[in-house]
Amino acid sequence: MEKKSFKQFGELDIRSMLVRQKKIEKQKRITLTSKEISELLAEGIVTIILLLLLNVSITVLLSGSQSLQGIIWTTKGAFAKELNTDLFWSLSKFVIPLFFIVDVAVLYWRLIRRYRQMQLRHIISELHYIADGNYDHRIPFELSGDLSKVVSSINGLVDSTVAAIEDERKIEKSKDELITNVSHDIRTPLTSIIGYLGLIEDRQFHNEEDLLKYTHTAYVKAKQMKLLVDDLFEYTKVRQPSVPINTINFDMAQLIEQLAADFELEADKNNMTIQVNADPASIKMDGDTEKLVRVFNNLLSNALKYGKGGKNIVIDVEKVGTEAVIAVRNDGPPIPKKSLDQLFDRFYRVEESRSQETGGTGLGLAIAQSIIALHGGYIYATSDSKWTSFIIHLPLKRN
Numbered sequence: 001m002e003k004k005s006f007k008q009f010g011e012l013d014i015r016s017m018l019v020r021q022k023k024i025e026k027q028k029r030i031t032l033t034s035k036e037i038s039e040l041l042a043e044g045i046v047t048i049i050l051l052l053l054l055n056v057s058i059t060v061l062l063s064g065s066q067s068l069q070g071i072i073w074t075t076k077g078a079f080a081k082e083l084n085t086d087l088f089w090s091l092s093k094f095v096i097p098l099f100f101i102v103d104v105a106v107l108y109w110r111l112i113r114r115y116r117q118m119q120l121r122h123i124i125s126e127l128h129y130i131a132d133g134n135y136d137h138r139i140p141f142e143l144s145g146d147l148s149k150v151v152s153s154i155n156g157l158v159d160s161t162v163a164a165i166e167d168e169r170k171i172e173k174s175k176d177e178l179i180t181n182v183s184h185d186i187r188t189p190l191t192s193i194i195g196y197l198g199l200i201e202d203r204q205f206h207n208e209e210d211l212l213k214y215t216h217t218a219y220v221k222a223k224q225m226k227l228l229v230d231d232l233f234e235y236t237k238v239r240q241p242s243v244p245i246n247t248i249n250f251d252m253a254q255l256i257e258q259l260a261a262d263f264e265l266e267a268d269k270n271n272m273t274i275q276v277n278a279d280p281a282s283i284k285m286d287g288d289t290e291k292l293v294r295v296f297n298n299l300l301s302n303a304l305k306y307g308k309g310g311k312n313i314v315i316d317v318e319k320v321g322t323e324a325v326i327a328v329r330n331d332g333p334p335i336p337k338k339s340l341d342q343l344f345d346r347f348y349r350v351e352e353s354r355s356q357e358t359g360g361t362g363l364g365l366a367i368a369q370s371i372i373a374l375h376g377g378y379i380y381a382t383s384d385s386k387w388t389s390f391i392i393h394l395p396l397k398r399n
Contacts, residue, residue: 044111047107055099081162091309095116123154139154181347185228193222228363231364253283256315257276259293266304270304271309272330294371300328314329315327322395337383
């Protein structure tokens, strides 16, 4: 079965945006200020003077000590005899170049050490700039060695911190939206309940028929509120990553056949037929049957509610590699393309008027997606002029 593109959780991950932003920021070498250049020059001059004084001191010390001269001559003789060369006897060919090489090495080490300290100061300055609230900034320096690892680690830490902040903001925004939506959906039936019960309380009815009408309306609205509360409780429960999964081994094809039989009577009332195609006839897999039944009940209920005008509901169950692929299709009115990506958002309804008519809470598909995700699978929807399909991929074995 061909896999269609889909938007699994409805929002672009903020981390991908940060990665692109980091790539855009061009790296550059650290530019030393005039003061730092002066510090380097002063460091070099002082080091050269100290090395010259040290060389003179060593030369004077060696010329004034007979014991040291004896040791040096013995060492020279051993090297000259071993290597068969008179280079070690020459002051101008060996000793002076040796002093020069040592001096250059010491000078280079001192300057590099000071330069590294200046680089570290620049990195600390960049850190202070980021800490002041410029979280979109990254340390752009092109370095080598351990400092390069430090810079990469700092940038990675800032990325993860910004991502955590954004996630926290999204969670807070999500909570606010949830409270707003729940308040709105509860307030509407609650207003009707209070209104009709108020009429009964004030005895503003003419006969028993009016009284029964008012109580029936209040009862229907109360059932709508209970449905919303139950769905909201189920949604928050399955969204928890620690929610327990009671996994058993079962036959998915047999489960779908049983569910289709349960919906036959309702399908007949809507002048629709339910057909199940399983390939192979038995598909063994691991999963929580209670939660999966909730998913397929929701999909079949939606097919009957929103597939009005259609005649067929087809459920295809296939074994594809290590997955079970289940497609629930109906030939009712198509879903607009702009709505497909939002179908699994909580409280989203394609048509507000239709959802009021059918009494839906707008949480069913969000709950279904969360349950499928708990099983390590995913769900997406496609719709055209022929079929509206909800396609589920589930692993046969749960890790």
